[in-house]
Amino acid sequence: MALRLVKFIKSSLRITINQIFYWSDSKTVLQWIFSKTCLFQTFVANRLSEILEHSRPIEWRHVPGVKNPADECSRGLFPAEIMENDRWLTGPAFLKQEEITWPQPIKLTEPNEDDPEVSATKWVGVLYGPAPENRIRTLLDKYSDYGLAMRVVAWMLRFISNSRLKSAKERNGSSLNVKAIQQASNRCIRSAQLECYPEEMMALEQNRLLKSSSRLLKLSPFIDKVGVLRVGGRLDYGPFPYDVKHPIILPHEHPITRLIVMREHDLLAHPSAERLLSSIRSRFWIIKGRVAIKRYLFKCLICKRHRAMPCIPLMAPLPRHRLAPFQRPFTYVGLDFFGPCNITIYRRKEKRYVLLFTCLNTRAVHLEVTASLDLSSTYLNIFSKTRWL
Numbered sequence: 394m395a396l397r398l399v400k401f402i403k404s405s406l407r408i409t410i411n412q413i414f415y416w417s418d419s420k421t422v423l424q425w426i427f428s429k430t431c432l433f434q435t436f437v438a439n440r441l442s443e444i445l446e447h448s449r450p451i452e453w454r455h456v457p458g459v460k461n462p463a464d465e466c467s468r469g470l471f472p473a474e475i476m477e478n479d480r481w482l483t484g485p486a487f488l489k490q491e492e493i494t495w496p497q498p499i500k501l502t503e504p505n506e507d508d509p510e511v512s513a514t515k516w517v518g519v520l521y522g523p524a525p526e527n528r529i530r531t532l533l534d535k536y537s538d539y540g541l542a543m544r545v546v547a548w549m550l551r552f553i554s555n556s557r558l559k560s561a562k563e564r565n566g567s568s569l570n571v572k573a574i575q576q577a578s579n580r581c582i583r584s585a586q587l588e589c590y591p592e593e594m595m596a597l598e599q600n601r602l603l604k605s606s607s608r609l610l611k612l613s614p615f616i617d618k619v620g621v622l623r624v625g626g627r628l629d630y631g632p633f634p635y636d637v638k639h640p641i642i643l644p645h646e647h648p649i650t651r652l653i654v655m656r657e658h659d660l661l662a663h664p665s666a667e668r669l670l671s672s673i674r675s676r677f678w679i680i681k682g683r684v685a686i687k688r689y690l691f692k693c694l695i696c697k698r699h700r701a702m703p704c705i706p707l708m709a710p711l712p713r714h715r716l717a718p719f720q721r722p723f724t725y726v727g728l729d730f731f732g733p734c735n736i737t738i739y740r741r742k743e744k745r746y747v748l749l750f751t752c753l754n755t756r757a758v759h760l761e762v763t764a765s766l767d768l769s770s771t772y773l774n775i776f777s778k779t780r781w782l
């Protein structure tokens with residue numbers, strides 16, 4: 394009622410209203426307005442929605458019942474009493490005084506749960522998370538170091554295996570060893586293969602043929618003893634290690650592939666993509682490996698620094714003598730010495746220097762042997778015997 398009255402007054406008046414106070418003697422209503430957690434029955438909820446849409450809770454204040462002039466209407470008064478007590482006509486007396494004298498705000502709590510207007514809270518929730526095999530991907534996404542990631546996975550596997558044991562004495566509390574790290578690596582690789590090649594993995598585990606459209610068909614893949622997908626090939630009788638004959642198949646867009654590539658990249662001191670691919674293929678076969686490796690190397694900061702080109706400074710304009718047209722060669726020359734060079738004269742060897750003339754226009758050169766770096770004598774000798782100068 395108060396809210397709708399304010400809306401009507403605001404729409405009727407042409408003056409600007411800076412502040413509005415709403416007064417209520419009902420603590421229950423004020424609790425509803427100030428409540429932040431409760432849900433209410435439909436009727437109250439609709440009223441509260443309207444109130445909170447057009448007013449703020451802080452604008453609502455409590456007035457004691459004895460000072461509330463609205464009681465005159467609800468409880469009724471005789472005409473004579475109206476004339477004696479004109480609060481109904483003039484409003485409460487405290488509003489004519491300073492704001493300090495107004496009724497102080499009261500401390501409000503959340504409505505009681507047994508309030509009939511409060512509807513019982515109904516929690517409807519769904520717990521969800523990534524698929525079991527994706528948890529490893531989420532974990533690996535957070536790491537940039539292969540060794541650290543494998544140790545974390547190894548500790549998690551250790552925790553899972555220990556948790557399944559009934560007796561605390563049977564639990565493994567030792568530090569991680571190479572075997573545990575290898576198991577963690579195999580688990581991550583199998584997880585990546587199950588995520589990227591689920592149909593192929595299922596077909597091979599059930600001893601079925603791969604589909605003709607499978608991307609792995611040409612690799613004749615098989616699953617080894619630990620459940621990892623490997624390349625088949627025809628090198629069974631070759632004198633090579635098992636990993637070389639049957640490298641592990643890796644998808645090109647998976648965090649485990651990124652970690653393996655970057656670890657090898659660091660171990661080989663940031664080599665070229667081809668060198669890196671050759672090294673990785675001694676153990677892993679990455680599908681679209683060349684593209685994947687180039688993509689990962691492009692993000693390597695150290696390689697970025699190596700690829701950076703120096704900034705070429707802007708050259709000054711050419712000197713006027715370099716651009717003089719219709720001049721004979723060697724009209725304008727640049728001079729330089731180099732040497733000394735050993736020259737054989739009869740049976741003796743002597744030091745001689747070479748004076749280099751460069752034509753500034755045509756870039757032609759002329760070499761003149763000189764006995765010393767003495768410019769004055771050298772110039773005179775040259776000028777005297779050369780006819781083209």
Ligand SMILES: [Zn+2]
Pocket residue numbers: 658663690693694695696697
């Ligand atoms: Zn690099």
